[in-house]
Amino acid sequence: MTNLDNIKLKELMKIEPESMSKQEYESFVEEFKKSQLLLPVEIYSNNDVNEPLSFKPVTIEENGCKCIPLFTDNEELKKGNPPVSTIAIFMKDLKDMLENAFEIDEIMINLSSEYTMCIDLNSFFDLFEVKNDPNNWIFDKARPLNQEVKVYYREEKPLMKKQAVDGIYSSKDPFKASVNMYFDDHIPYLNVLILPKNTKTVYLGGMIDPETSCDILLAPETEFEFVSQEDEHTMLWKCVNQKFYDN
Template structure:
């Protein structure tokens, strides 16, 4: 199999999503959309005929990850060997993969280099959306934020209780994007814990799968997200509820 050149894409995959500049994000989208990646496939005949001229078809191999059905993709042969995949592999352009999956109802996500520490996981809707990204300097990273389908709690830690100190009338408004984690024990060496209740329909940028939630924040909330103080559970733990997201007004 000929060697694929996805070196720039691999370099961009090393950058934590919330640390990407607008230029880096646009470069990642461009590299990914135009990439040719390796796709493990199952090859089969549409009929049971053993005729030598019988045309063959293929379907992507899938893996289960956290209850999601994922399609693994690989940037190069080196990454492919880490995963010890089935023998049958094809090189496919991302536009062709998008067209192939357009009517799929079974696939949840695609996963690039699943055995790498720099794995990138993209849900299928976001994968389709990448081909329609608009260059808007004000909301480029949040324009595809998706509403939650149920209430969830996320966790935000501080060295000092700045949220409570800066709240006005019991409401804190985040001036910058706010990074939180679904893992309560994330950065548990930092003393002050803010438990953030995100009601159904709160819009979030989910970074899970692109990062290790044990090590990194995996939820990103837009600037001007407002939280109402609910209660003080103990000296170091405060409960807040998201009540408004002015960014989307």
């Protein structure tokens, strides 16, 4: 078996994506892009003695998605009760291999680990195009919504409402929310955020579990207008501006 050194990558994978600093995110991208991971494959023959053996990646079904499993090292590989055959492949070579793989939805790294990471295929390709602009590093991945959606943000105290100026709340920091209404439902105050069509968001759902982490990121200076007090603990807001993208 191939011995791989992905210690730094594994350490970075322990950090939840929405909690990564710019430096940590850039380190993760750098490590991931140059990494060589173990890819389970199916070996087959074309029944032609003059042709070499060929292979194709093993795929698995996970939550209705077709995934390609990858492993950082032999230790992680053994946890997953792996197929017999694996190859060590650089991520740039995997990217080239998957350019036209329309049937693949995402890749999954260390699927039996406590720190499993899933990356949808478009985000995987995007990692090879990340710019080192300190003003938009993770928001290069932001995409406009194709329809209005609601996301949710909980607080121990209703600070959004208290800090709003003339009914408008905004923060200089990136804003984290969840598509799961019941995420952290032990926290008493619920802010329901209406994101109109074309609001730019970074969706992390392909990389993290929405049951345990916020999966929506909004750029700094996103403005929310207070709409109504639905009940004692529930406030309704609407996104009305994203100054971050004005330039």
